[in-house]
Amino acid sequence: MDEEFKLNSIAAADLPTVDALTGHEASSKQRRLSPAQRREDFIRKATSLFAEEGFDAGTRELARKLGVTQPLLYRYFxxxxxxxxxxxxxxxxxRWQPEWDDMLGDRTRPIRERLQHFxxxxxxAIFNRDWIRIYLFSGLKGAAINKWYVSIVETRILTRIIEEYRxxxxxxxxxxxxxxxxxAWLLHGGIFYYGVRKHIYDSPVLEQKNRAISNALDVFLEGISSVFGTAVKTRSTAIRKAQGPDGQE
Amino acid sequence: MDEEFKLNSIAAADLPTVDALTGHEASSKQRRLSPAQRREDFIRKATSLFAEEGFDAGTRELARKLGVTQPLLYRYFxxxxxxxxxxxxxxxxxRWQPEWDDMLGDRTRPIRERLQHFxxxxxxAIFNRDWIRIYLFSGLKGAAINKWYVSIVETRILTRIIEEYRxxxxxxxxxxxxxxxxxAWLLHGGIFYYGVRKHIYDSPVLEQKNRAISNALDVFLEGISSVFGTAVKTRSTAIRKAQGPDGQE
DNA sequence: CTGTTAATTTATCGGTCGATAAATTTAAAT
DNA sequence: ATTTAAATTTATCGACCGATAAATTAACAG
Structure with missing residues (x-):
C-alpha cells in the first residue's frame, strides 16, 4: 500500500502510435519492432488476455498472440x-477524463443534465469488456489500485453528486x-451493474444505454427528493408520461 | 450448456452434520472420517479457498488446509x-429459500413491507464473502450456472417486483x-453492489444494512411512482422528515 | 487377537508455469 | 560490403500443477 497513483498520468493520446518514434512503418511483415512499440503491444494484448482469462493466464499464450516467443517478454518487463x-x-x-470533474460541478446547468451528461x-469510457473485467479481477485479487479507485469514485463522483444535489x-x-x-452508491452501483450484467454475465441488457441511465436518474432524483423532502426539477412530467419509462407506449 | 439446475435440490439442513451417518463423534484427534463427512469437508474448505483465491487455487493447498494429502481428493471427486x-x-x-417466492407475491401486505422483508x-443469505466472491469468480469464468442464476433472479424476483408494483x-x-x-435491475444491482463493495473491494459500507435497504426502497418506490405517474404508499413522510435519510439528524 | 475392508499416504508421471542464459538474426551505421 | 548493436529465438531450469498406481494403516467384524 506504499504505492502512489495519479489519474491520467499519461494521456492516452500520448502513447506511442503504431509507427512512431523510431520511424518504423506499419508494415505487417515487420519482424522487429521498436522497443516502445513492442512494449505497447505487450501491454495491449495482455490487457485483453487478462480481461478474458484472469491474471493467471500464461505468458506463453500472451507471446503466442503476439507472434513472438515467451522469453521476449522479459526484455521489456x-x-x-x-x-x-x-x-x-x-x-x-x-481513461479518466479530467473534464468530468468540472462537468459535475458546473452550476450553470441543472443537476439532472449534468448527471446525464456525466x-x-x-x-x-468504462463499459467495455476489458475495463470491467480487469476491474473486477483486480478487485478480487485485492489490488491496491482497486481500493484506491473506489475511494476516488467516492470523493470525485459520489460526494460531488450529493453536494450538488443539496x-x-x-x-x-x-x-x-x-x-x-x-x-449515491445505490445509483452508481445500479448503473455499474448494467455493465457487469453485459460484460461479466454476458446477459442481455436494455439496448439503449442512454435510456437506462435516463430512467435511473429520474428514479434517483425523484426518489431522493421525496426522501430528503425537497423536489428538484427533472424532465418534464408531461414528456415522461407521454412516452413512458420505456419509450415504447 | 446441457446441464439442468434446480434450486434447493438439497436443503442446507439436509447436509450431513459433523458427526452424522456413521456414528462418528466430533473428536478432534480423529484420523479417518466417514466418506460423507470427508466429502463434505472437502466441499466446505474448497468453497472458502476458491472464494479467496479463485478456482486456480491448488488442490495441494486445499488438502493442506484439511490436514490430509492431496491424492485423497481424488477418492471423493x-x-x-x-x-x-x-x-x-x-x-x-x-441458499435459496422457497418462502421468498411467496413472500414477494403475498398481496395481503403492502409491497414496501414485502420488499423490505425480502x-x-x-x-x-448472500452477503457473505464466500457467496459473493464465488458468484463473481464463476461469472468471470462464464460458468453456465451463473447465467442460469441471473435468469432466475430476473424471473423470480425482478419480474415479480414489477408485477406486484403495477x-x-x-x-x-x-x-x-x-x-x-x-x-428493477437498477434497484437490485444497487443493493447487490453493497455486497460487492463490502466483500470484493473490502471497502467500508454503511454499517446498518437494513437502513441502506430501507433508504434504497424509499428512493426506488418514490422514484418509479413519479416516473410511472402513480404513487404507492411508502413510509410516512412525517417519520422520514423527522429522522432524515441517515437517521442521524 | 486376527482378518478384512477401505480410508489414507507415499511415490511419481507428464505438463505447464515464470524466469534466465546463451545463441542467433535482423536492421541500421560505417 | 562489413561491422555493430540490439531485438528475438533456442534451450533449459526448478517449481508447481492435476492426476494415477501402489503401498500403508486405521477401524471394524468375527
Missing part, C-alpha cells in the same frame, strides 16, 4: 507482475452523511 | 472440475417491459 501493474495503470489511470460519458435543492451545505453517500 | 461443480451447487442452489432476508399502483397488468425490468 522484469516480471509478470510488472506487466500486470502496467495493465492496471492503463486501465485505471488513463454518466453517458463515464459509461462510454445545493440545487436549497438544502444546507455540509459533508455528505454516510447514509447520503450510501444512496 | 473424479477431477478438480467435479469438485468445483459441487461448490457451485452448494453456493447457488442450497431484501433483508435475501441479503442475509398491481398495488392500480396499473394494468402485463408482462414487464424491458425498461421496467431495467429499473
Amino acid at each position: 522484469p516480471s509478470k507482475d510488472d506487466l500486470i501493474r502496467e495493465v492496471y495503470k492503463r486501465v485505471y489511470l488513463d 454518466y453517458d460519458a463515464y459509461t462510454d 445545493h440545487e435543492a436549497g438544502l444546507p451545505a455540509h459533508e455528505p452523511a454516510p447514509a447520503e453517500l450510501e444512496l | 473424479p477431477s478438480k472440475d467435479d469438485l468445483i461443480r459441487e461448490v457451485y451447487k452448494r453456493v447457488y442452489l442450497d 431484501y433483508d432476508a435475501y441479503t442475509d 398491481h398495488e399502483a392500480g396499473l394494468p397488468a402485463h408482462e414487464p417491459a424491458p425498461a421496467e425490468l431495467e429499473l
Whole structure:
C-alpha cells in the first residue's frame, strides 16, 4: 500500500502510435519492432488476455498472440507482475477524463443534465469488456489500485453528486452523511451493474444505454427528493408520461 | 450448456452434520472420517479457498488446509472440475429459500413491507464473502450456472417486483417491459453492489444494512411512482422528515 | 487377537508455469 | 560490403500443477 497513483498520468493520446518514434512503418511483415512499440503491444494484448482469462493466464499464450516467443517478454518487463501493474495503470489511470470533474460541478446547468451528461460519458469510457473485467479481477485479487479507485469514485463522483444535489435543492451545505453517500452508491452501483450484467454475465441488457441511465436518474432524483423532502426539477412530467419509462407506449 | 439446475435440490439442513451417518463423534484427534463427512469437508474448505483465491487455487493447498494429502481428493471427486461443480451447487442452489417466492407475491401486505422483508432476508443469505466472491469468480469464468442464476433472479424476483408494483399502483397488468425490468435491475444491482463493495473491494459500507435497504426502497418506490405517474404508499413522510435519510439528524 | 475392508499416504508421471542464459538474426551505421 | 548493436529465438531450469498406481494403516467384524 506504499504505492502512489495519479489519474491520467499519461494521456492516452500520448502513447506511442503504431509507427512512431523510431520511424518504423506499419508494415505487417515487420519482424522487429521498436522497443516502445513492442512494449505497447505487450501491454495491449495482455490487457485483453487478462480481461478474458484472469491474471493467471500464461505468458506463453500472451507471446503466442503476439507472434513472438515467451522469453521476449522479459526484455521489456522484469516480471509478470510488472506487466500486470502496467495493465492496471492503463486501465485505471488513463481513461479518466479530467473534464468530468468540472462537468459535475458546473452550476450553470441543472443537476439532472449534468448527471446525464456525466454518466453517458463515464459509461462510454468504462463499459467495455476489458475495463470491467480487469476491474473486477483486480478487485478480487485485492489490488491496491482497486481500493484506491473506489475511494476516488467516492470523493470525485459520489460526494460531488450529493453536494450538488443539496445545493440545487436549497438544502444546507455540509459533508455528505454516510447514509447520503450510501444512496449515491445505490445509483452508481445500479448503473455499474448494467455493465457487469453485459460484460461479466454476458446477459442481455436494455439496448439503449442512454435510456437506462435516463430512467435511473429520474428514479434517483425523484426518489431522493421525496426522501430528503425537497423536489428538484427533472424532465418534464408531461414528456415522461407521454412516452413512458420505456419509450415504447 | 446441457446441464439442468434446480434450486434447493438439497436443503442446507439436509447436509450431513459433523458427526452424522456413521456414528462418528466430533473428536478432534480423529484420523479417518466417514466418506460423507470427508466429502463434505472437502466441499466446505474448497468453497472458502476458491472464494479467496479463485478456482486456480491448488488442490495441494486445499488438502493442506484439511490436514490430509492431496491424492485423497481424488477418492471423493473424479477431477478438480467435479469438485468445483459441487461448490457451485452448494453456493447457488442450497441458499435459496422457497418462502421468498411467496413472500414477494403475498398481496395481503403492502409491497414496501414485502420488499423490505425480502431484501433483508435475501441479503442475509448472500452477503457473505464466500457467496459473493464465488458468484463473481464463476461469472468471470462464464460458468453456465451463473447465467442460469441471473435468469432466475430476473424471473423470480425482478419480474415479480414489477408485477406486484403495477398491481398495488392500480396499473394494468402485463408482462414487464424491458425498461421496467431495467429499473428493477437498477434497484437490485444497487443493493447487490453493497455486497460487492463490502466483500470484493473490502471497502467500508454503511454499517446498518437494513437502513441502506430501507433508504434504497424509499428512493426506488418514490422514484418509479413519479416516473410511472402513480404513487404507492411508502413510509410516512412525517417519520422520514423527522429522522432524515441517515437517521442521524 | 486376527482378518478384512477401505480410508489414507507415499511415490511419481507428464505438463505447464515464470524466469534466465546463451545463441542467433535482423536492421541500421560505417 | 562489413561491422555493430540490439531485438528475438533456442534451450533449459526448478517449481508447481492435476492426476494415477501402489503401498500403508486405521477401524471394524468375527
